[in-house]
Amino acid sequence: MPPKNSIIKDNLPSEDEHEPLQAVILADTYNERLKPLTVEKPRVGALCLLPICNTTLLDWTIESLSLAGVQEIFVVCTAHADLIKETLAASKWSQPSSGLKITPIVTATTCWAPGDALRDVYTHGVITSDFILVFGDLVSNVRLDEIVKIHKARRKVDRDAIMTIVVKEAGTEQRSKPLGDGGIFVLDADTNECLYYEAVPGLPLKKNIHIPREIFDKHPNVQVRNDLIDCGIDICSVEVPSLFQDNFDYLDIRRHFVHGILTSDLLDKSIHCHVVENGYAARVKDSKSYAIISNDILTRWTYPLVPDENNPSGQAYEHRRGNVYLPPNNSSVQLSRSCKIGNNTLLGYNTKISDNAQIIHSTLGNNCSVSANAVIQDSYLWDDVIVEDGCVIEQCIIGKGAKILRGSALSRGCLIGDGVILGPNAKLDEFTRVSTSPPVDGEDEGSPKYLGPKSNGIVWPSLGFTSQEQDESDEENETVDELEAAVNIRLLRIGDETHLSDLQRHEPDSSSSSEEDSDAGSSIDDNASTRSSTTSAVEPTLGSKLDAIAVAEFTSEVSASLERAWTEGHTVENAAVELKTLRMASNVPLRRVREAIVRFLVMKIESGNGKNGGEVREQIRKVVGRWGGLIDAIGGVDAVETIEVLQELCAREPQHLSLFGSLLAALYQEDIVEENDVRTWHSKPESRGKTAADVNVAVKMDRCWSIGSRMIEQFDAQDSDDEDSDE
Incomplete structure (x- = not known):
């Protein structure tokens, strides 16, 4: 984890009571991911007016800024400006007691990008101090006022530090790392200065990145991080809007403005990142994030921004x-x-x-x-x-x-x-x-x-094409935006359960290109003066560690959910619904859910305390009979993987080894695994522990394999008896 900048924190300036904390909200959306929901009239013509948990996104965003101590907000809007002004006028924020001054800034109808909108902010001359920049689709409980203080303290030392990007480590408390809308931050480990930024789409998979050589020459301690979630919050200096005068065509703050500042030979400006340790912050940019953030509000990850407290709609729950x-x-x-x-x-x-x-x-x-x-x-x-x-x-x-x-x-x-x-x-x-x-x-x-x-109704074309159609589209349009390409947008739809491991497993031509990618990843292009990262951009070591943390947290949540289902006598169907929701929010592979269920079943079997074999088998029969169906109810039925998960658990935790045979038999009796599944598992070299790194685990996996052998012998004997009876 990056070190905290203690020097800055120890020299925080006192807050100027006469200088209100300002914020700019960009109310317009610049993508089409939520259509047709964002084209209907009159109420939801702008994304920021979409309801989430029965409160408009704009209200959640303003409430987030209010909790952070913001006193003056400028809402920049182009599309449906009248609707937005009416919404603000009718909200609690228009009351003098709200403590907020909100001013709509209506831009020209030709304003078509964030850069264009911020140029209008500059021409209005309303920004008088460092300010917070967000979009109108933000839900956050992060204490931004503290980050603003740190930003201002840094500015006292370095006037060229024009922006602080708020990011959060994936896998700690925020559960939703976007698969198709991520990025890589290259940071100075000592100061958290952002030295390089590159967007990472879900597809095509990015095998390596190219970092300018000069970065390593000037900064001896560099971190390449793909484990950071961009919160969509920027602390900007008063001069930032002026930089859009000549760059009003910037379509994206990160990919264009930040990249442009970091690579400019003329502007000697710097951008820093602030890694928040506590709190929640996320943007609703597509239907998948809409579902995830809705669930996070309901499950109170956003507290105190929850329906029954600090509900900006004014409705009580x-x-x-x-x-x-x-x-x-x-x-x-x-x-x-x-x-x-x-x-x-x-x-x-x-x-x-x-x-x-x-x-x-x-x-x-x-x-x-x-x-x-x-x-x-x-x-x-x-x-x-x-x-x-x-x-x-x-x-x-x-x-x-x-x-x-x-x-x-x-x-x-x-x-x-x-x-x-x-x-x-x-x-x-x-x-x-x-x-x-x-x-x-x-x-x-x-x-x-x-x-x-x-x-x-009129049916719209589905978001996303087949791979062949996408290739043909890309050939016709060489300037296609990778993040907005259909093949990538598919990953951002509600209900899409694609995981990173799925993309890696099904990536086309991965084997044929691996050698070429390896060469590219280790070479230095002198003409371009770049140095390639030797770490895969999609799965670096640090990212893997944080993925493990996320899996551990997910496993803990699943255990709590299963324990509640066990105690309260839920049906298998209802328990499966909750598990699928947890998986959707945590974005973990389906195998992790299966592992958690199998572990839960095994832990519910009391094999000690003087119980004899018959009593244990009866207990296994009852547990598997009641809850075994949950393994398949979560979706993606894979009986062979279920046996593999059970074998690995029993091999790694020897106290359960004696249960393997009875559990496998119970799964067979309940039709959760079939004879062919057992034979398929038994025929795989991995089932004998040959690929296990730990020798002790390998030995115990081989013992499980031997137990499976006896089960197959029984199958063969039964088949022989059936043949004899037929004769």
């Missing part, structure tokens, strides 16, 4: 067991006695839930109605949504006023725009996008029959 949020005293909700409200769920005012309906890990806006036997899971419904009898909605976002008519099923990843009607009996495939308006480019699929006979 009660926090109940299992992170269920309801209006006070159920005063405005109608809940059937037979309906089920699962953990991590928020119900808005005037919501009605009918008989046997299930709402699990979801948020419902105000005035929503869910009819009998409907199931809503890991989904987000905005105001005035109607869901009729027997509908199933999983990992979807449903816009305001939409109607899902009886018998309809929406698969994971669907985005349904405002006012859309689907059904009856609509069947939507994964990642379908539906709106009442056609896309701007006119390329839509019309209103196919699967939307239902009463539908008014």
Whole structure:
């Protein structure tokens, strides 16, 4: 972990009471990842006005700045400026008691990039001191006022230190490291000065980076870090807006402005990073981060920014067991006695839930109605949504006023725009996008029959193409933005569960290019005056260590969830829903979930305390019979991997070794593994421990293999008996 700059902290200046802390919010979105949700009118035309946990993103952002001690905010807006001004005027922030002065800055309709917006800020001349720069999609509880003090102290020593980027280590407390929207920071380990920055898309996988040689000549202690989450918060000097006068075409603060400053031969300016140790900060930039941040709010990672406290919408909620949020005293909700409200769920005012309906890990806006036997899971419904009898909605976002008519099923990843009607009996495939308006480019699929006979929806093209289509697109457009390319945007959709290991495993031509990549990674290009990092940019040693921390934290959360399910007698289906939600938030491989479940089952078996073999086998039968189905219920059924996980656990923890045979037999009896699965596992060299680094573990894995051999002998004997009986 980078050392703290104690010299700066020990010389913090006293805060000038006459200089208000200013902030600039860029309200516009400059990507299309959430369309069609961001094109509907009148309420959600701008991303910052989208509701998250029934409160607009802009309100969450302003509340975040208010908690940080900001006194004056400038909201820069182009699209839907009138709506944004109306929203601000009607909010609590317009009251004199709020302690905030908020001024909208309406830019020209031709403003199309952050650089253009900040140039307008400069021309208005409203920034009088160092300020905080954020987008209107931020949710944060970080004490930014302390970081501002550190930034100002640094500026007293070095007037060329114009910006401090707020970052957070992945795997400590923030659980959501974006797979398709990351970056590599090269830092001076002594001062945290940012020496180089490079964006890292999920695809194509980046094998190495090229760092200017001069960096190593000037800075003897350099860190290359891909374990840092960009919080989307910058502390800027008063001169930063002026730098956009000639660079108003910068499309991205990081990739263009920061990169431009760090590589400029004319500007002798420096940028630093501040690694926060506590707190939460994340931006809603796509549907996947929308789901993750919604869940983080409900599970109180953002405290005190939670629905029942510091709720900027002005609506009150009660926090109940299992992170269920309801209006006070159920005063405005109608809940059937037979309906089920699962953990991590928020119900808005005037919501009605009918008989046997299930709402699990979801948020419902105000005035929503869910009819009998409907199931809503890991989904987000905005105001005035109607869901009729027997509908199933999983990992979807449903816009305001939409109607899902009886018998309809929406698969994971669907985005349904405002006012859309689907059904009856609509069947939507994964990642379908539906709106009442056609896309701007006119390329839509019309209103196919699967939307239902009463539908008014128009199907938009899916986000992401096949690899071949993407290649053809790239050939036609050599300047395609890697982060906004369709193949990368696919990773940022709600419901997409792709993990880094999946990308590495399925990357095309990885073997044929490995030698070339290796050569490139160890060479020095004298003409370019660059030195290549010899560490893989996608998986450096430090990143691997922090990944291990993230896995450990995830395992702890899963253990707590399973223990609660065991104690409270949850169904396997409900336990699986919670585990899938945890996995989605933590972005760990599916194998890690399987490992946690197998460990939990094994730990519930008491083999000691004088119990004989028969008693232990009976206990195994009961535990596996009751909970074994959870292994497959989490998705991605892989029985061979289940056996591998069980074998590795028993080999690494000898106290469980004697249970391997009985557990394997119980899994077989419960149809969790089949005969062919056992044979496939047994035939793999790894099953004999030949690849294990620890000799003791290898020996115990071989013992498990021998137990499996006896099971296969029984299979063979049974087959022989069956043949004899047939004769």
